[in-house]
Amino acid sequence: MNRYLDHNATCPPVRASLDAMVRAAQEASGNPSSLHWAGRAARRVIDDARDAVAHYVGSESGSVVFSSGGTESDNIAIHSVLSSCMPGRIVTTAIEHPAILKPLQKFVASQPVDAGWQLVQVRPDEHGCVAAEKMIEAMTADTRLVCMMLVNNESGVVQPVEAVAAHCRNASVPLLVDAVQALGKVNINFTELNVDFLSLSAHKIGGPKGVGALLVRRGTKVEELAPGGGQERGRRSGTENVPAIAGFSAALGAIDFAALSPIRDAFEVQLLAQFPGAEVIGAKAQRLANTSLVLLPNMDGETMLMQLDLDGFAVASGSACSSGKREASHVLLAMGLSDMRARSSLRVSFGPDNSIDDALALVTALVKIRKRLKGMAGCAA
Ligand SMILES: Cc1ncc(COP(=O)(O)O)c(C=O)c1O
Numbered sequence: 001m002n003r004y005l006d007h008n009a010t011c012p013p014v015r016a017s018l019d020a021m022v023r024a025a026q027e028a029s030g031n032p033s034s035l036h037w038a039g040r041a042a043r044r045v046i047d048d049a050r051d052a053v054a055h056y057v058g059s060e061s062g063s064v065v066f067s068s069g070g071t072e073s074d075n076i077a078i079h080s081v082l083s084s085c086m087p088g089r090i091v092t093t094a095i096e097h098p099a100i101l102k103p104l105q106k107f108v109a110s111q112p113v114d115a116g117w118q119l120v121q122v123r124p125d126e127h128g129c130v131a132a133e134k135m136i137e138a139m140t141a142d143t144r145l146v147c148m149m150l151v152n153n154e155s156g157v158v159q160p161v162e163a164v165a166a167h168c169r170n171a172s173v174p175l176l177v178d179a180v181q182a183l184g185k186v187n188i189n190f191t192e193l194n195v196d197f198l199s200l201s202a203h204k205i206g207g208p209k210g211v212g213a214l215l216v217r218r219g220t221k222v223e224e225l226a227p228g229g230g231q232e233r234g235r236r237s238g239t240e241n242v243p244a245i246a247g248f249s250a251a252l253g254a255i256d257f258a259a260l261s262p263i264r265d266a267f268e269v270q271l272l273a274q275f276p277g278a279e280v281i282g283a284k285a286q287r288l289a290n291t292s293l294v295l296l297p298n299m300d301g302e303t304m305l306m307q308l309d310l311d312g313f314a315v316a317s318g319s320a321c322s323s324g325k326r327e328a329s330h331v332l333l334a335m336g337l338s339d340m341r342a343r344s345s346l347r348v349s350f351g352p353d354n355s356i357d358d359a360l361a362l363v364t365a366l367v368k369i370r371k372r373l374k375g376m377a378g379c380a381a
Helices: 015-027 037-056 070-082 098-110 132-138 161-171 242-251 257-274 301-310 330-334 356-373
Strands: 064-067 089-093 118-122 143-149 175-178 197-201 212-216 291-295 320-322 325-327 345-349
Touching: 015 037, 015 242, 037 064, 037 242, 064 070, 070 098, 070 143, 070 175, 070 197, 070 212, 089 098, 089 132, 098 118, 098 143, 098 175, 118 132, 132 161, 143 161, 161 175, 257 291, 257 356, 301 345, 301 356
Parallel strands: 089 118, 089 143, 143 175, 175 197
Antiparallel strands: 064 212, 197 212, 291 345, 320 325
């Protein structure tokens, strides 16, 4: 029996989203830029979806720029700010998704060393939370951009973006909030948050992959990444993916992630009972109801993941693969964990099709795996 417990990686599409995609593909197959009836039908689908996304996150429809997902939204915002400003400081957290960290690092590396660019990555505390005060302290008079995620994708820990946003506003420093992992799981109000940019992705909430949105404060300049036909009011060129956009809007609010906490809690209680020394990351912080990032002493996350896969469980380990080399989670390392402890992590993220039975079965499987691995090299458990 296969059990999918990796919803933070991607959430299988919900029925309403699939239906909306098929409907849009069949009934709105014109090019939304065409002026004839077929184009107008496709344009209507996009307009409705734009209104729905805007309404869901408390913004104006004009703020919503549809993109290919979180990665592109983050990159558009970063490019928009950095392509035309004076050299200075960029402040972000050490626990951002690579969709933020990589473009920032690449940008700074591409500039002359003496140009005056500086990238500051603020570290989280031991609970996985980056203090607003530390972000604010890191900001100097020459800070050109601040990037801070609303929820961390590995730990599910909610970050204090509100306080940072208020400070950025007062200091007139652009703030990009990566809310990809927050959408549908914590309340987002773009207008109240009063930030310049906010990134969203559809596939984390049961919508299709390859579509998302960048919310842009009214009056904020957007510099296209790939200039072309001038779609999305010149902010993101390329013929819009109408079915995907329809599927995105239909997925909004379709999953009640908050209702998953009993499953998550059952998993953690049982795991801690079966594995002395196990630890739940962010247990004392405000975190997502569906996410459990755990450390299992003397167990290797990657090995657990592969063994669990053989037993039909799909979960994630914190590690990332880069150029064939497995690296420990940068989030856990930034929290001060040793490389070995960071490698003992497993991320379980529950979704609407999961039950407490799945959570308990996962612990039972882990107990069996521990037994199986006993005596094997690299596992002292
Ligand atoms: C926090 C965060 N930002 C950005 C992304 C990238 O989003 P997408 O897969 O839509 O490009 C992800 C996806 O895992 C994420 O978790």
